[in-house]
Amino acid sequence: MALKALDIYKLLPKKNCKECGDPTCLTFAMKLAQGKVEPDLCPYLDEEAKNILGASTRPPIQKVTVGMGTLSFTVGEEFVFYRHEKTFYHQPGIMYSVSDTESDDRIREVVSQVRGCRLTRIGIDLVLNGLAVYAESRSPERFAAAITVVTQDNPDLPLVLMASDPAVMEAGLAICGNYLPLIRGVNDQNCEAFCTLAKKYGAPLVVSGNDPEQLAANASRCTGLGITQLMLDLSGTEGEFIRASTLVRQAALARSVPGLGYPVFLDVRSSGFSGLITGITKFASVIVTRPLTRTEMQAALVMRQNIYTDPQKPIQMTPGLYRVGSPGRDDPVFLTVNFSLTYFTLQGYLESTRRSCWLLIVDTEGMSVLTAVAAGKLSESVVKDAIEKSGLASEVNHKTIIIPGYASPLSGRIEEYTGWKVIVGPRDAAEIASFIEEELK
Amino acid sequence: MTISYSPGWTASIREVVIGATAAEGGTRRISYRIGGESDLPCIGSGRKPLIAFEICDDPALWPDVIRSACTKLVDNPPAWAAYVDTTLQADLIRLNLTSTRRRNFDAYDAVSKTVIAVLQATSLPLIIEGSADADIDSEVFQRCGEAGEKEKLVLGTAEAARYRSVAAAAIAYGHSVIAQSPIDVNLAKQLNILLREAGVPDDRILIDPYTGALGYGFEYTYSTMERIRFAALKGDGDLAMPMICAPSDTLTIKEVRAAVHSHETAVSWEVATAVAAALAGATILVVRHPGSLAPLRTAIDSLWKEEVA
Numbered sequence: 001m002a003l004k005a006l007d008i009y010k011l012l013p014k015k016n017c018k019e020c021g022d023p024t025c026l027t028f029a030m031k032l033a034q035g036k037v038e039p040d041l042c043p044y045l046d047e048e049a050k051n052i053l054g055a056s057t058r059p060p061i062q063k064v065t066v067g068m069g070t071l072s073f074t075v076g077e078e079f080v081f082y083r084h085e086k087t088f089y090h091q092p093g094i095m096y097s098v099s100d101t102e103s104d105d106r107i108r109e110v111v112s113q114v115r116g117c118r119l120t121r122i123g124i125d126l127v128l129n130g131l132a133v134y135a136e137s138r139s140p141e142r143f144a145a146a147i148t149v150v151t152q153d154n155p156d157l158p159l160v161l162m163a164s165d166p167a168v169m170e171a172g173l174a175i176c177g178n179y180l181p182l183i184r185g186v187n188d189q190n191c192e193a194f195c196t197l198a199k200k201y202g203a204p205l206v207v208s209g210n211d212p213e214q215l216a217a218n219a220s221r222c223t224g225l226g227i228t229q230l231m232l233d234l235s236g237t238e239g240e241f242i243r244a245s246t247l248v249r250q251a252a253l254a255r256s257v258p259g260l261g262y263p264v265f266l267d268v269r270s271s272g273f274s275g276l277i278t279g280i281t282k283f284a285s286v287i288v289t290r291p292l293t294r295t296e297m298q299a300a301l302v303m304r305q306n307i308y309t310d311p312q313k314p315i316q317m318t319p320g321l322y323r324v325g326s327p328g329r330d331d332p333v334f335l336t337v338n339f340s341l342t343y344f345t346l347q348g349y350l351e352s353t354r355r356s357c358w359l360l361i362v363d364t365e366g367m368s369v370l371t372a373v374a375a376g377k378l379s380e381s382v383v384k385d386a387i388e389k390s391g392l393a394s395e396v397n398h399k400t401i402i403i404p405g406y407a408s409p410l411s412g413r414i415e416e417y418t419g420w421k422v423i424v425g426p427r428d429a430a431e432i433a434s435f436i437e438e439e440l441k
Numbered sequence: 442m443t444i445s446y447s448p449g450w451t452a453s454i455r456e457v458v459i460g461a462t463a464a465e466g467g468t469r470r471i472s473y474r475i476g477g478e479s480d481l482p483c484i485g486s487g488r489k490p491l492i493a494f495e496i497c498d499d500p501a502l503w504p505d506v507i508r509s510a511c512t513k514l515v516d517n518p519p520a521w522a523a524y525v526d527t528t529l530q531a532d533l534i535r536l537n538l539t540s541t542r543r544r545n546f547d548a549y550d551a552v553s554k555t556v557i558a559v560l561q562a563t564s565l566p567l568i569i570e571g572s573a574d575a576d577i578d579s580e581v582f583q584r585c586g587e588a589g590e591k592e593k594l595v596l597g598t599a600e601a602a603r604y605r606s607v608a609a610a611a612i613a614y615g616h617s618v619i620a621q622s623p624i625d626v627n628l629a630k631q632l633n634i635l636l637r638e639a640g641v642p643d644d645r646i647l648i649d650p651y652t653g654a655l656g657y658g659f660e661y662t663y664s665t666m667e668r669i670r671f672a673a674l675k676g677d678g679d680l681a682m683p684m685i686c687a688p689s690d691t692l693t694i695k696e697v698r699a700a701v702h703s704h705e706t707a708v709s710w711e712v713a714t715a716v717a718a719a720l721a722g723a724t725i726l727v728v729r730h731p732g733s734l735a736p737l738r739t740a741i742d743s744l745w746k747e748e749v750a
Contacts (some may be wrong), residue, residue, distance in 0.1 A: 084664040238743040242483040247446045274740030277716045295709040303713050306660040341658050385509040
């Protein structure tokens with residue numbers, strides 16, 4: 001478990017010398033607790049304190065990267081059991097599976113499903129991460145041929161290679177090994193051979209075991225053979241997965257079992273969509289699933305985005321001018337903050353009125369209207385800045401903006417500072433329909 | 442070396458009984474004892490969550506996707522309830538008295554009639570959502586409570602600003618209460634204390650953390666539920682009530698409303714939300730789309746071990 005700021009503070013010299021760059025030891029301790037600075041910045045730490053702080057700020061779960069280039073992704077480096085304790089950092093890679101016994105056309109089709117999937121929410125692209133090819137044929141030639149179908153047009157697509165015969169795996173790696181695919185298929189018999197392959201290509205390796213003890217022992221065996229990019233295979237039914245992943249996460253965070261401090265691999269080809277959702281919420285880092293329906297894929301990607309949102313930093317809408325419907329030059333302009341929920345709520349109510357309008361989103365660092373007004377993040381200068389940057393004046397024929405009810409104390413100052421007329425709207429977005437009906441006939 | 446899981450919990454979730462069989466003084470064919478878990482969801486020997494299916498007595502404001510999925514039933518709550526019971530095989534039915542949301546509502550006799558008709562059409566335990574307006578709460582909850590006397594209903598919804606009417610009806614007729622707070626662990630705790638002070642016993646309260654829709658704040662609900670469960674297992678008795686969560690709220694969002702394959706979309710989003718809610722600690726999962734029942738049931742059966750009788 002990571003140390004709290006006050007625990008860290010007790011280990012510091014408490015001189016407030018500022019040599020670390022922070023004004024006081026306490027602020028330095030707070031940054032250490034958040035993992036934002038390294039303990040080495042303090043020149044007066046004794047060895048014991050360094051050891052304690054070093055161990056507590058080093059991630060308890062190893063960082064592992066799958067793939068090369070812009071599509072590669074990194075997992076691991078997690079610090080907490082509950083997302084509300086801090087945040088989950090590295091969202092799981094979701095990989096669609098294909099068998100090497102499927103036709104080349106089918107393989108191409110799945111590849112295009114993966115590459116063509118792009119869902120944009122609040123300005124963020126949500127994507128699938130790659131493809132898992134499994135050697136159902138057990139033939140080195142066929143496995144290599146299937147991988148060639150994928151890599152011909154998409155050499156940079158991250159892959160998971162799944163085969164338990166080292167000769168088959170080697171044939172696959174000969175095609176794509178340099179792109180650092182994740183290798184899955186280690187068992188008790190082939191461990192040395194697989195470690196040799198992983199080492200040769202520098203590729204990450206999934207290890208398995210029938211129970212946590214064996215899993216930890218196998219992982220340690222691989223590290224003993226020089227492999228550090230490891231993942232732990234916890235595939236099973238949804239229930240088996242939850243129980244294993246809870247235990248592994250707890251052991252990893254407690255740093256009590258060195259062999260369990262790695263990200264988790266999960267194959268949900270048999271448990272399906274609910275298995276995928278389970279993996280997303282409960283600590284899986286790479287999830288292999290059969291290709292999903294489009295609606296399942298969307299729900300899963302949004303769930304992943306939700307769970308991996310930093311609770312201390314709300315999802316923010318990109319500030320700017322947005323259209324609701326197809327507004328013309330005389331339609332009203334509503335102003336609101338860039339807290340995503342505020343935006344979603346207001347946008348939903350505006351859409352349901354079926355009245356086209358403009359929505360000017362100002363940057364309040366993701367704060368809601370009430371908190372932004374209280375904290376001074378929503379002010380006349382912020383509004384002026386937003387009006388200018390968005391080019392609002394060139395889009396509409398009037399100079400009137402409607403501000404949220406909770407921002408009413410600012411109305412006079414906004415008018416003076418921007419020269420725009422201000423109408424105070426309702427406090428609650430639910431009242432926007434009657435507001436439009438009564439005030440904007 | 443054995444690697445074991447040592448959570449260090451000191452307390453468990455309180456048990457609440459829903460429904461009353463003939464032996465218990467009611468007319469239900471089954472009653473449920475929910476809660477009692479002493480660990481995280483799916484870990485240890487905790488009970489499986491129950492699936493409640495939502496119906497209503499006035500579907501005008503319900504999502505199109507639900508009205509079209511239940512076409513022949515939406516204007517007939519008893520027939521709808523019977524369908525949920527025998528065909529969908531939900532564990533519970535949640536009857537929403539949406540008719541009370543209409544302006545100048547005063548058809549109180551109809552409320553009593555609907556509740557009685559639904560109780561006759563199904564022998565599953567019932568959750569009843571009454572009015573959402575302080576001016577008519579007292580009369581509506583009184584009628585609901587009376588119509589379901591001895592059936593150990595769950596009545597909803599109590600909020601910090603209006604909980605007295607629903608609490609009074611629950612106390613008078615032996616029902617439980619849903620206590621809803623706006624996605625905040627402290628407010629949830631506060632409302633439970635208010636209800637206790639109003640005379641509702643602790644073992645007749647369910648926490649509704651309020652469900653943000655998937656993609657629209659579900660992460661807040663998810664974490665609030667995890668925090669409530671954590672606090673309860675660490676010994677906070679004011680938060681040790683079972684939780685009810687309504688993934689059906691997800692059906693009102695734009696992605697579902699605007700979807701080309703709206704039924705498929707509704708099911709995917711509702712099931713995804715329900716599975717995650719179950720993993721965060723929900724004891725009752727409320728769904729609205731008929732297609733969500735089967736996949737959710739399969740997921741829960743796979744997630745939870747067989748119950749030890």
